[in-house]
Amino acid sequence: MLSLKGRKIIVCVTGSVAATETPKLVRELIRKGASVFCVMSKSATGIIHPDVLQWASGHDVVTQITGKVEHVKLAGAVPEKADAVVVAPCTANTIGKIANAIDDTAVTTVVTTAFGSGIPIMVVPAMHISMYRHPIVLENLAKLKKFKVTVVAPREEEGKAKFPSISRVVSGIEMLFMEKDLFGKKILVTAGATVEDIDSVRYISNRSSGKMGIWLAEQAYARGADVTLVRGNTLVEPAYPMKDIKVKSAKEMFNAIKENINVDIVVHAAAVSDYTVEKQSGKISTKSSLALELTPATKILEKIKKLNKRAFLIGFKAEYNVTKEQLVEKAFKKLKAAKADLIIANDIGRQDRGIGSDNNEVYVVDPKKRVTHFGLEHKRLIANKILDLVK
Numbered sequence: 001m002l003s004l005k006g007r008k009i010i011v012c013v014t015g016s017v018a019a020t021e022t023p024k025l026v027r028e029l030i031r032k033g034a035s036v037f038c039v040m041s042k043s044a045t046g047i048i049h050p051d052v053l054q055w056a057s058g059h060d061v062v063t064q065i066t067g068k069v070e071h072v073k074l075a076g077a078v079p080e081k082a083d084a085v086v087v088a089p090c091t092a093n094t095i096g097k098i099a100n101a102i103d104d105t106a107v108t109t110v111v112t113t114a115f116g117s118g119i120p121i122m123v124v125p126a127m128h129i130s131m132y133r134h135p136i137v138l139e140n141l142a143k144l145k146k147f148k149v150t151v152v153a154p155r156e157e158e159g160k161a162k163f164p165s166i167s168r169v170v171s172g173i174e175m176l177f178m179e180k181d182l183f184g185k186k187i188l189v190t191a192g193a194t195v196e197d198i199d200s201v202r203y204i205s206n207r208s209s210g211k212m213g214i215w216l217a218e219q220a221y222a223r224g225a226d227v228t229l230v231r232g233n234t235l236v237e238p239a240y241p242m243k244d245i246k247v248k249s250a251k252e253m254f255n256a257i258k259e260n261i262n263v264d265i266v267v268h269a270a271a272v273s274d275y276t277v278e279k280q281s282g283k284i285s286t287k288s289s290l291a292l293e294l295t296p297a298t299k300i301l302e303k304i305k306k307l308n309k310r311a312f313l314i315g316f317k318a319e320y321n322v323t324k325e326q327l328v329e330k331a332f333k334k335l336k337a338a339k340a341d342l343i344i345a346n347d348i349g350r351q352d353r354g355i356g357s358d359n360n361e362v363y364v365v366d367p368k369k370r371v372t373h374f375g376l377e378h379k380r381l382i383a384n385k386i387l388d389l390v391k
């Protein structure tokens with residue numbers, strides 16, 4: 001399902017320092033079976049020499065469009081046209097041009113042509129965080145998503161917009177070619193950590209990265225589902241143009257779920273705060289000791305079947321340092337209380353999996369208390385195995 005064997009992929013490069021990553025991307029795509037053709041903007045050639053990409057891809061590199069009409073040969077409506085066009089890295093400049101159909105470099109000409117011949121397009125923005133936060137750059141990216149361009153967002157870490165890992169870019173490309181076996185299904189996925197404000201500055205939250213939920217939403221989207229994502233705080237951004245609703249508190253998350261509950265499947269992967277607290281305005285003084293009164297927040301999972309009893313409901317149960325038997329027992333109890341169809345249980349007491357990690361090991365518990373074990377592997381693969389259970 002995830003091979004790139006026989007795929008023809010055009011990798012376009014623009015003038016970002018992250019262009020130094022592109023040869024690695026090209027080599028990885030070739031290793032996975034793809035044939036790769038590279039196109040560079042003039043600015044990109046000032047950062048890496050075209051010879052490096054010629055070496056990496058094994059093909060001549062297009063740096064300008066000539067009488068050979070390279071753009072038509074690569075991305076026109078011709079039998080040998082490419083299967084995907086990937087702009088990695090993509091500058092703020094080229095994002096703006098693509099979003100406005102401006103075409104004045106070899107890269108933008110290939111992208112314009114690909115649009116017209118229905119080739120899937122993916123962009124991987126790379127720029128300093130201050131550029132990435134420019135509202136018009138963000139608006140341009142939203143516009144690209146609206147026109148079905150896949151955007152693999154940078155990792156925002158330590159105040160920097162870091163180029164995503166090569167494996168993240170490659171998996172984004174693989175996802176363009178996934179079998180659309182969830183076509184026609186409407187799926188609501190929740191992800192990330194909710195935030196309960198204590199005052200205008202402080203809050204209660206948890207360490208959930210949202211990675212599991214976002215992989216579930218992305219994989220469901222890549223498999224053809226109509227996905228609505230409701231997310232609290234997350235470390236990652238969804239790459240696909242799905243409906244993406246951002247919320248803060250457990251209450252806001254519940255309201256967003258209610259408004260989008262008319263679906264076939266609900267996957268509630270968010271780490272919702274168990275408690276809420278009455279927000280005080282301003283900043284509470286630190287001069288004296290302070291007792292916070294925490295009140296239990298709505299158990300969202302238990303409300304979902306009441307809102308839509310036909311939805312196939314998948315919940316998550318995280319426990320800390322328990323035996324497998326205890327984990328399954330707690331998951332089953334949760335399943336019964338929510339009338340859920342599956343609970344995905346994991347032990348977050350271990351360093352190398354679960355919360356924050358890219359990997360997970362889970363036990364899937366069903367209403368007959370049957371247990372399926374998915375051993376330690378990447379959350380993306382776990383997400384697909386979970387989705388296999390509902391298709």
Ligand SMILES: Cc1cc2nc3c(=O)[nH]c(=O)nc-3n(C[C@H](O)[C@H](O)[C@H](O)COP(=O)(O)O)c2cc1C
Nearest residue numbers: 014015016017041043044091092093094105126127
């Ligand atoms: C060394 C260097 C690094 C740059 N890095 C970036 C970058 O990471 N992201 C970006 O949007 N622009 C970056 N720029 C600016 C772009 O190269 C510039 O906007 C250029 O016009 C982009 O043209 P292109 O989109 O056709 O490649 C950089 C420029 C230089 C000289």
